[in-house]
Amino acid sequence: MRKIYVFDTTLRDGEQSPGVNLNTQEKVEIALQLERLGVDRIEAGFPAASPGDLKSVSEVAEAVKNSSIIGLSRSREQDIEAAREALKKAEDPCLHLFLATSPIHRKYKLRMEKQQVLESAEAAIRYAKKYFSKIEFSPEDAARTELDFLCEVTEMAVRAGATVVNIPDTVGFMTPDEFGNIFKTLRENVLGIENIQLSAHCHDDLGMATANALAAIRNGADQIEGTINGIGERAGNTSIEEVAMALETRKEFYEATTSLKLNEIYRTSRLVSKLTGMAVPGNKAIVGSNAFAHESGIHQDGMLKEKTTYEIMSPETIGLKESKLVLGKLSGRHAFSEKLVDMGYDDLNEEQIKEAFKKFKNLADKKKNVSDEDIRAMLVEKLVSTPEFFTLERIDLSYGNQSIPKATIRIKTKEDAIAEETQEGNGSVDAIYNAIDKATQEDVTLEDYAIKSVTHGKDALGEVHVVLKQGDIAVTGRGVSTDILDASARAYIDAVNRIIDKKNSDHVNKRGNITLI
Numbered sequence: 001m002r003k004i005y006v007f008d009t010t011l012r013d014g015e016q017s018p019g020v021n022l023n024t025q026e027k028v029e030i031a032l033q034l035e036r037l038g039v040d041r042i043e044a045g046f047p048a049a050s051p052g053d054l055k056s057v058s059e060v061a062e063a064v065k066n067s068s069i070i071g072l073s074r075s076r077e078q079d080i081e082a083a084r085e086a087l088k089k090a091e092d093p094c095l096h097l098f099l100a101t102s103p104i105h106r107k108y109k110l111r112m113e114k115q116q117v118l119e120s121a122e123a124a125i126r127y128a129k130k131y132f133s134k135i136e137f138s139p140e141d142a143a144r145t146e147l148d149f150l151c152e153v154t155e156m157a158v159r160a161g162a163t164v165v166n167i168p169d170t171v172g173f174m175t176p177d178e179f180g181n182i183f184k185t186l187r188e189n190v191l192g193i194e195n196i197q198l199s200a201h202c203h204d205d206l207g208m209a210t211a212n213a214l215a216a217i218r219n220g221a222d223q224i225e226g227t228i229n230g231i232g233e234r235a236g237n238t239s240i241e242e243v244a245m246a247l248e249t250r251k252e253f254y255e256a257t258t259s260l261k262l263n264e265i266y267r268t269s270r271l272v273s274k275l276t277g278m279a280v281p282g283n284k285a286i287v288g289s290n291a292f293a294h295e296s297g298i299h300q301d302g303m304l305k306e307k308t309t310y311e312i313m314s315p316e317t318i319g320l321k322e323s324k325l326v327l328g329k330l331s332g333r334h335a336f337s338e339k340l341v342d343m344g345y346d347d348l349n350e351e352q353i354k355e356a357f358k359k360f361k362n363l364a365d366k367k368k369n370v371s372d373e374d375i376r377a378m379l380v381e382k383l384v385s386t387p388e389f390f391t392l393e394r395i396d397l398s399y400g401n402q403s404i405p406k407a408t409i410r411i412k413t414k415e416d417a418i419a420e421e422t423q424e425g426n427g428s429v430d431a432i433y434n435a436i437d438k439a440t441q442e443d444v445t446l447e448d449y450a451i452k453s454v455t456h457g458k459d460a461l462g463e464v465h466v467v468l469k470q471g472d473i474a475v476t477g478r479g480v481s482t483d484i485l486d487a488s489a490r491a492y493i494d495a496v497n498r499i500i501d502k503k504n505s506d507h508v509n510k511r512g513n514i515t516l517i
């Protein structure tokens, strides 16, 4: 297997993401995690950019022992001096020099002819060579540079003493075929190319950064540059984790590997996200929260039978504990039953599972994701209930902060009779309860009312507990719903049912045989 070197530029190009500003301590923390991840080279910053950046590079250089530390520098002596100062304490320092070579950059940005570009770059490499044994040279915007001139620049860099020549697709303009062809051409035409390493630095403006980096590897690149989570200037850089996992997953195709400790990927991703403040999109390859999550019934069924039906990588490889089967409205009975067993409800009979699944589907229609807590709440409500002398059919409410709340309640009795009543109240709950009293004809007193959110988010389940009294009978009732008024009505009716149940002593032990929380 050919080894591909990993050059991480999260702390330099990654920090060029608009809005990202890492302080020294944060940079050191990320660098130490990158070292743990096993990246070969860490570009810690651009020392000439500011005294703060110089200090950060210097502290990273001092803290990290097992990865080479790199400082970026324009092809100018003052920048090289700043990098020299910053990298003094590095165990294995490397200078990264760059100068743009494309016609657009030569003409408008640098205002230089080809010859001047060649001479300035060569002078910078030779100057730096006095202080650095390892020098990477990048012809910025190489991808839009005339191919023959790029060969000329690369040959100059090799002659002048660069140890790595990096080919940046600075503006993410390349297609994989074109980018691969650049590497093939350099390998075939540049004198002395075998003495240096070739590197690929891609940007994701057209969403092809990873594909381009992999094409470079197929065509002779020894190193890929990128960032964790793909952060970086504009649309970002190649995601290191994507390249590493592509090489791992498609070994027989690429016949190349990195030295990364793959099981540190997830941890590194989350640290970078936390410290840069850049959230990882849920659908991001490898490290997104959905990357190992399965929601639809057919996929979940396949996963439960054999994981490789729908997973080409295992989450454990990147340091994640396990895949997730997310229960939602597209989930099937198989995944739902498995979830019940996982949660300890392993003694439900077919009929109870069927009933619970029906309830679950109704809830999933109202709620995007159904959590364990939702299921638990739903099961407790459904399976520990008393006989339903009354069931809630419908609530209609009229509420305004300038008018008296009015509730219409439709209730079905055990004998399938319908009672519908409309009542006013001091508030919506009071109106609902007055209407229930009228419909059930039960003379009860509300002793206590409590409401809490069972789950999280805007569509959380609300749980209402009430205490109702009738004579010397006091019972609690419980209702759960995504709507708190619906939960309030259900809790009240549950309590009324319990009172009737208590009164009819022959119904006392009708709770079913399920052990629940």
Ligand SMILES: CC(=O)SCCNC(=O)CCNC(=O)[C@H](O)C(C)(C)COP(=O)(O)OP(=O)(O)OC[C@H]1O[C@@H](n2cnc3c(N)ncnc32)[C@H](O)[C@@H]1OP(=O)(O)O
Pocket: 013, 016, 046, 048, 049, 050, 073, 074, 075, 076, 098, 099, 100, 109, 110, 140, 170, 233
């Ligand atoms: C593709 C990349 O990601 S390159 C890295 C980009 N990163 C950064 O730019 C972040 C750090 N940059 C900075 O802090 C500042 O731009 C500095 C300190 C480097 C320079 O600041 P200033 O001196 O104010 O110059 P400013 O940024 O306005 O302009 C850049 C100058 O560098 C020149 N320049 C650009 N690239 C190079 C290079 N590789 N070698 C030599 N000169 C260069 C430009 O032509 C321009 O020169 P001019 O002033 O003669 O026109």
Ligand SMILES: CC(C)C(=O)C(=O)O
Pocket: 013, 072, 098, 138, 140, 141, 166, 168, 169, 170, 171, 201, 203
């Ligand atoms: C400094 C260089 C390598 C760069 O970041 C780019 O060209 O994108």
Ligand SMILES: [Mg+2]
Pocket: 013, 168, 170, 201, 203, 233
């Ligand atoms: Mg870049």
